[in-house]
Amino acid sequence: MPKQVFAQLEHKEEIIKGIYKFSVKASEIVQNAKPGNFIEIRVTDQVEPFLRRPISIYNLDKENGILEFIFQVKGKGTDLLSRKEVGDQIDIVGPLGFGTFKTEKYNKIAIIGGGIGIFPLYELAKEAKENNKQVTGYLGFRNKEYVMLEKEFAKVTDNLVITTDEGSYKNKGFAIDYLIKDMKKEKYDCIYACGPLPMLKAIQKYANENNINCQISLEEKMACGLGVCLGCAVKTAKSPKEAPEYFHVCKGGPVFNAKDVEI
Amino acid sequence: MNTKINFAGIEMKNPVTVASGTFGYGREYADFFDLGKLGAIITKGTSLKPKSGNKPPRVCETASGMLNSIGLQNPGVEYFAQNDLPFLRKFDTKIIVNACGSTIDEYVELCKILNTLDIDGVELNLSCPNVKEGCMAFGNTYEGVKIVTKEVRKVLQKPLIVKLTPNVTDIASIAKGVEDGGADAVSLINTLLGMKIDIHKRKPVLANNTGGLSGPAIKPVAVRMVYQVAQAVKIPIMGLGGIVSGEDAIEFMLAGATTVSIGAGNFIDPYTSIKTIEGIEEYMKKYNIENISDIIGKVEMN
Numbered sequence: 165m166p167k168q169v170f171a172q173l174e175h176k177e178e179i180i181k182g183i184y185k186f187s188v189k190a191s192e193i194v195q196n197a198k199p200g201n202f203i204e205i206r207v208t209d210q211v212e213p214f215l216r217r218p219i220s221i222y223n224l225d226k227e228n229g230i231l232e233f234i235f236q237v238k239g240k241g242t243d244l245l246s247r248k249e250v251g252d253q254i255d256i257v258g259p260l261g262f263g264t265f266k267t268e269k270y271n272k273i274a275i276i277g278g279g280i281g282i283f284p285l286y287e288l289a290k291e292a293k294e295n296n297k298q299v300t301g302y303l304g305f306r307n308k309e310y311v312m313l314e315k316e317f318a319k320v321t322d323n324l325v326i327t328t329d330e331g332s333y334k335n336k337g338f339a340i341d342y343l344i345k346d347m348k349k350e351k352y353d354c355i356y357a358c359g360p361l362p363m364l365k366a367i368q369k370y371a372n373e374n375n376i377n378c379q380i381s382l383e384e385k386m387a388c389g390l391g392v393c394l395g396c397a398v399k400t401a402k403s404p405k406e407a408p409e410y411f412h413v414c415k416g417g418p419v420f421n422a423k424d425v426e427i
Numbered sequence: 428m429n430t431k432i433n434f435a436g437i438e439m440k441n442p443v444t445v446a447s448g449t450f451g452y453g454r455e456y457a458d459f460f461d462l463g464k465l466g467a468i469i470t471k472g473t474s475l476k477p478k479s480g481n482k483p484p485r486v487c488e489t490a491s492g493m494l495n496s497i498g499l500q501n502p503g504v505e506y507f508a509q510n511d512l513p514f515l516r517k518f519d520t521k522i523i524v525n526a527c528g529s530t531i532d533e534y535v536e537l538c539k540i541l542n543t544l545d546i547d548g549v550e551l552n553l554s555c556p557n558v559k560e561g562c563m564a565f566g567n568t569y570e571g572v573k574i575v576t577k578e579v580r581k582v583l584q585k586p587l588i589v590k591l592t593p594n595v596t597d598i599a600s601i602a603k604g605v606e607d608g609g610a611d612a613v614s615l616i617n618t619l620l621g622m623k624i625d626i627h628k629r630k631p632v633l634a635n636n637t638g639g640l641s642g643p644a645i646k647p648v649a650v651r652m653v654y655q656v657a658q659a660v661k662i663p664i665m666g667l668g669g670i671v672s673g674e675d676a677i678e679f680m681l682a683g684a685t686t687v688s689i690g691a692g693n694f695i696d697p698y699t700s701i702k703t704i705e706g707i708e709e710y711m712k713k714y715n716i717e718n719i720s721d722i723i724g725k726v727e728m729n
Binding site for chain 2 (some may be wrong): 165166167168206209212213214215216255257287367384385386388389390391392393394396397398407408410
């Protein structure tokens with residue numbers, strides 16, 4: 165059940181240029197949150213900018229009630245958020261989304277993320293490792309300057325493959341190419357993906373064609389975050405008898421089975 | 428201090444309602460507060476048959492507001508009656524169903540069904556800007572509004588409210604059509620038709636190109652229209668458009684609204700409606716107002 169919390173900013177760090185990691189005290193959200201959940205943040209108590217900002221959860225420190233999220237400054241809302249200082253209260257509603265990453269049935273999993281899409285995969289990998297699952301990570305970045313959280317992901321994966329589009333750091337090319345190459349010898353029980361739409365489309369196509377379990381985390385323009393306004397629609401791939409024409413990212417998602425949605 | 432209001436025959440504990448399409452069928456907000464605190468809940472726009480809605484993107488942010496083009500996605504009246512109404516009825520509040528259709532026959536058929544349900548009133552949606560047929564097609568002329576209202580009135584014994592679009596030249600004449608058609612009340616305003624362009628892609632942000640503008644950005648337009656309608660008709664008015672506080676609600680009531688509705692304000696803070704009720708009570712205390720109904724239409728024009 166989501167709650168509104170005025171969470172104190174405990175720690176703030178610009179991990180690479182324009183991308184911030186915030187750690188906030190939000191026990192009420194943390195205790196109910198699952199990997200894949202997101203939060204909605206109101207960046208001002210005025211009406212401009214108007215809507216809350218949906219942001220994925222990066223890490224849940226259940227022991228200390230600390231929630232961590234990472235965001236890129238993209239517009240005026242995230243710019244205002246980035247200016248918050250340690251000690252400030254941040255208006256957060258969460259945890260949100262009933263569609264979360266599900267790993268119960270699987271033992272050997274792969275996570276694949278691109279750019280700022282890697283954040284929600286961290287808590288997933290961390291919990292999977294804690295449950296003694298074998299986790300391989302594939303993280304793709306544009307170039308060396310954009311590579312982030314390598315050490316952190318290395319701790320929560322058994323094997324980590326980092327790629328850059330033009331090869332300025334580690335492996336050259338797209339993360340999905342390395343995943344597909346490895347799948348020829350390794351069989352993962354499930355692939356978990358989050359990142360830019362072209363990457364998600366490629367992974368969805370590959371997984372569906374080869375009948376591999378795959379869960380993808382989506383985004384869409386969103387208002388309420390609660391499943392009320394029906395703004396963040398995503399087309400279902402199911403027959404009209406099984407499901408309505410649209411799911412909603414904030415409620416049915418943000419994580420969907422790759423077979424269930426048209427993206 | 429008395430916040431009770433009789434609106435079109437519906438006895439409400441306070442004048443604050445939540446607007447159609449911004450509160451679903453109540454379930455999501457019941458996680459945050461007791462829905463029984465509200466004067467009334469106006470449901471998501473509900474049609475005779477289920478509707479899928481428009482292609483995404485369906486929403487985007489604008490200056491102090493937002494655009495939406497949901498396209499009246501809803502599960503249909505039958506599903507509502509079986510699944511959502513029993514849930515809503517658990518709360519000590521009034522239930523008003525927002526009814527939409529594409530033809531007069533559809534409105535009439537739908538209202539025949541609604542007349543048999545355990546609800547407190549019907550809000551006829553003649554004002555959605557995001558669907559091709561019906562709705563606004565009837566809502567932008569005196570005759571259109573009057574005909575639909577009259578036909579629905581024949582089959583509906585429950586309180587009937589008609590919701591108006593602001594996308595017209597003379598809102599007062601449209602409201603007159605509602606009154607002449609035999610409705611009990613009028614609600615206004617629905618969203619203002621707008622458009623936002625992504626300058627990098629050189630395309631509208633919304634898949635439907637245009638959408639309805641809501642939020643504090645439209646409040647002055649809404650207050651002006653409520654005032655104009657209050658001068659033109661005798662039936663009571665539900666005022667809405669950008670309300671996010673008690674002060675905003677009072678402004679609408681002074682302009683002539685008997686009740687108010689919180690719309691997009693629900694999205695930015697799940698407690699906006701509750702805070703609005705508290706804000707109204709604070710205003711009453713500050714100005715020693717015994718009955719909230721005493722301030723309706725009490726603006727003194729310059």
